Each structure stands twice: as structure tokens, then as C-alpha cells.
Amino acid sequence: MTGIIAIAAAIAVFTGIGAGVGISMATGKAVEGIARQPEAAGQIRTVVLLGAVLAEATAIYGLVVALVLVFLKM
């Protein structure tokens, strides 16, 4: 039972892949945008921060699920 819970927690943490890809794509496009238009850097920074935060939410949910599995069920 303990082993299955550990595997379940590990699978839950796989949500981090999506967040990593999403944040890196958003940041890459933002760098391109700032390189093209340096005067719009302030606005781009705000939008990128918002996008990164929203993309990160899935990874955080996965982490919370994994923590609940590990610490509340074992």
C-alpha cells in the first residue's frame, strides 16, 4: 500500500512538466518581444508574470496533491 501511494504521489508531480513547458514558452516569447520593442518592456513584464503565475498553478496543484497523498495517507 505504501509503495502504491508513493507511486501515486510521483505521478501527481508529473504536472510539473506542463508548467515548465508553459512558463518557458511564455518567457521565450517575452524575450523576443522585448528584443523587438524595448520600450514595451514594462507591459510585457506584467503580462508574462501573470501568464507564468497562471501556468504555474497546475504544478502547484500537483504538488499539493502529492503532499496530501504522502503525509496524510502514509
Next chain:
Amino acid sequence: MHEEMSLSERLIEAMEPHTMFTIKLPWLQIPVADVVVVMWVIMAVLIFFSIFLTRKLTAVPNKKQNVAEIIVEFVNNISKDAIGEHHWKAFAPYLGTIFLFLVFANTVSIFNVIPGEGFKLRPPTRNINVTASMAIMSIIVVIYAGIRYKKMSGWLKSFIEPLPLMLPFKVLDYGIKPLSLALRLFGNILGAFIVMELIYMAMPPVIPAIISVYFDLFDGILQAYVFMFLTSLYIAEVIE
């Protein structure tokens, strides 16, 4: 003391709040956890500095007035950018308060200078009850902003604004927003806290100090900023 405890037991011991003392009233007893005591200490520090930095204000600022003005202007600019020129003044104090409180709450473990076992300063936001109450506070401010600036009828009408079909999603929105605010702060701080505890256990001397710059300082301040930023965006969305 901790020699015979396993790694996961030590982690759970660090994560859970401990009852420090009990307030005894004739009809009930209130256990006070160390999380609450740390928050009281942070509040006392914030109140002390607010009074100390704003005493004897003058038109030409001196040293400590400069510090206060930098902080206030930072918060004012963020709320002005997000909420707009007309209504930002009503919400800047709330945004500044949660930002300053969360900055101290998230980074409090770097002030942990007392060596040895016993009482340790640990971030109170590693407890989901703290972050959930902060998120509920924020959503109450959002609802208040909607009712104040669009009147009760206008706010209720916003639920069926483009289409009446949207009603369930708009209602769900008011549950998902605080849930994601609370879980984001809780997950980030607890994750960073667990990583730092593991590093403290694995390699105690100099290395944790370097890694703590990222996990405690940078991550803590970033999450405090994100919490304030998202709250200001939700307010701007509802009063538009």
C-alpha cells in the same frame, strides 16, 4: 533529541503547527499555535515600523521618511497600473497591507538566529489555514468593490452579463479565485520550506545560507508580490 526520528517524521514535525500555550477562559480554552504567535510578532514589527517611519512627517523628507515614501509609492504605482486612475486610492492600503505582511510572513525563516532545538521561526504561510483566510479576505474585498462601484443591481447583473448561460461559471469564479490564491501561496511556500528543511538535514553548514537566498528570499517576496498582483487584477476585473 532527534537522533532516533526518521526523515519523514522530522519533516512532519517541522510542517505541523505546535500548540505553544492555551488561553484559559471560564467557558472555553483556546489553544494558541506557534503559527499564530509568529503572526503576532510580524504584526507587532509592522505596526512598530509604520509608526516609527511616519512620525514627524515633513515636506522635505529625511532619511526614514524616504524609506516610507519608497514603500508607499511602490504599492501606489502597482494599484494605479492595475485598477486605473479613478478608483485605485480605495484599494492601495489593503494591497500594501497584504504585501508587507506576506513579505515578512514568507521570509521570516531567515531571521531564525537562535541556535538549537525548541522554538523556531518558521513561515506561518506554510499552514493552509493562514493562506485560506488571506484568500477569503481578498475575495471579500473583491465582492465589496463590485457592490460599491457598480451598485448591488449592477453587480448582480454582471453574473448574466454577456449571456444568462454564463451564470454557473461566474458563480464558480468566486469559488475558484480564492481557492487558487490560497493553494498557490500554500504550495509555493510549503514546497520551498520542505526543500530548505531537507537541505538543513543533509548538509548543515554554509550551503543552506546560499540556497536560502533563492528559496526563502526570492520565492517569498515573489509570491507576496503575486498575491497582491492577482488581488488587484481581480478588483480591476470586477469594477470595470
